[in-house]
Amino acid sequence: MTDDPERNRLAGRIGRFAKVGVGLSGAAATYGRNRLFGGDDVDARNAKALKEALGKLKGPLMKAAQMFATVPDMLPPEFAAELAELQTNAPAMGWPFVRRRMAAELGADWQARFGSFEHEAAAAASLGQVHRATSLDGRPLAVKLQYPDMQSAVESDLAQLRAVFALFKRMDGSIDPSQIIEEISERLREELDYEREAKHMALYAGFFSGRDDIAVPVPESTLSTRRLLTMNWLDGRGLMAFKDAPQETRDSIARRLFEAWWTPMTTLGVIHGDPHLGNYTFTEDAGRLNLLDFGCVRIFPPRFVAGVVRLYRALLKDDRAEQVEAYRSWGFSRLNDDLVDVLNVWARFIYGPLLDDRKRTVADGVAPGAYGRREAYRVRQALKEKGPVTIPREFVFMDRAAIGLGAAFLHLHAEHNWHALFNASLEGFSEEALAARQTAALAAVGLA
Secondary structure (H helix, E strand, O other), X not given: OOOOOOOOOHHHHHHHHHHHHHHHHHHHHHHHHHHHHXXXXXXXXXXXXXXXXXXXXXXXXXXXXHHHHOOOOOOOHHHHHHHHOOXXXXXXXXXXXXXXXXXXXXXXXXXXXXXXXXXXXXXXXXOEEEEEEEOOOOOEEEEEEEOOOHHHHHHHHXXXXXXXXXXXXXOOOOEEXXXXXXXXXXXXXXXXXXXXXXXHHHHHHHHOOOOOOEEOOOEOHHHOOXXXXXXXXXXXXXXXXXXXXXXXXXHHHHHHHHXXXXXXXXXXXXXXXXXXXXXXXXXXXXXXXXXXXXXXXXEOOHHHHHHHHHHHHHHHHOOHHHHHXXXXXXXXXXXXXXXXXXXXXXXXXXXXXXXXXXXXXXXOXXXXXXXOHHHHHHHHHHHHHHOOEEOOOOHHHHHHHHHHHHHHHHHHOOOEOHHHHHHHHOOOOOHHHHHHHHHHHHHHOOOO
């Protein structure tokens, strides 16, 4: 491993800030004109201006914007719809770039440390790209290489993003996004640390070590650095390849997805924060789930997970006092009956399939892309009268997982007794037991 040559350089931040600022200042000017002249479609025009500004950029800003778009109660529906169309895929960097970056991470003789290394990237995204390779003994590898100056880009883009959302917040003050922005900022910074991602992989590998139907890549520590992550390659097909599979197969896939996300949450207080369709594949016979990309893993305080379970049980029993205490334990303030009623609209949507003790789809008659939008709109409209409310930061990736997985289940037309699956994950649950397990598991992989 070489010394770190890419600090959060001032010059890099200034250059990136100027480039991003041109696009966002144009969106701000459009926003000002729209506010001045008004019109019934002002929200839609503002949202389109923001998407056009962000669509000209690559890197962390686009990734952060997409994170906002996947939290339905964060943005007005017009904004969420426009930002959801942004693509994180970017053109891959060419071989001269790859050769220089690999030498910077592993030294000038880096190619001698691989049996083979494909020049063309297998995949490219906002923060880096992945190449196929083989080890010296012939094992297939995935090599994830971060683009240069990403730390500078992240800090610059986050500053710009805070500014633009402060501007656009003026048109809709129902939700204070400050905590959500801080949450996304912290997770983005973590995604740049590939050594931390390797520890996340070890955490999940340990959790699923007793199962042969859920696989996690194994890092190659001697071929990895803070910005280079080499791991074994897991072959598989994407979820959409199984849309027309027999119902039994689709239900089996959905069950594994459910367990891969929610069982670590209720057992260790951790969740894979990005249930994007590209972050998991399945073997040809659908017998094994390959869980991929561990850059965004949220480790929750045990008291937050206890609040999740407390609210679930309070909704199940229709216990109003316990519902209030669950919200209070998460940090919601100024709670009154009206605000609790509004929060329960969203809670009953998120928990809905888990409360219904029968075999069913996640949401009848709802398209995957529309999952959660109607309920989020109702909440926002109500909060305009009853709010504003500050959403605790921990909600971002729990909401994101619930929406992302719900959409996957809808793609599959999967049917399960989700209530039974969730309750199986809660067997013997207590905040104290979870805290003890979490402490031990994090210490075992160096995350404590």
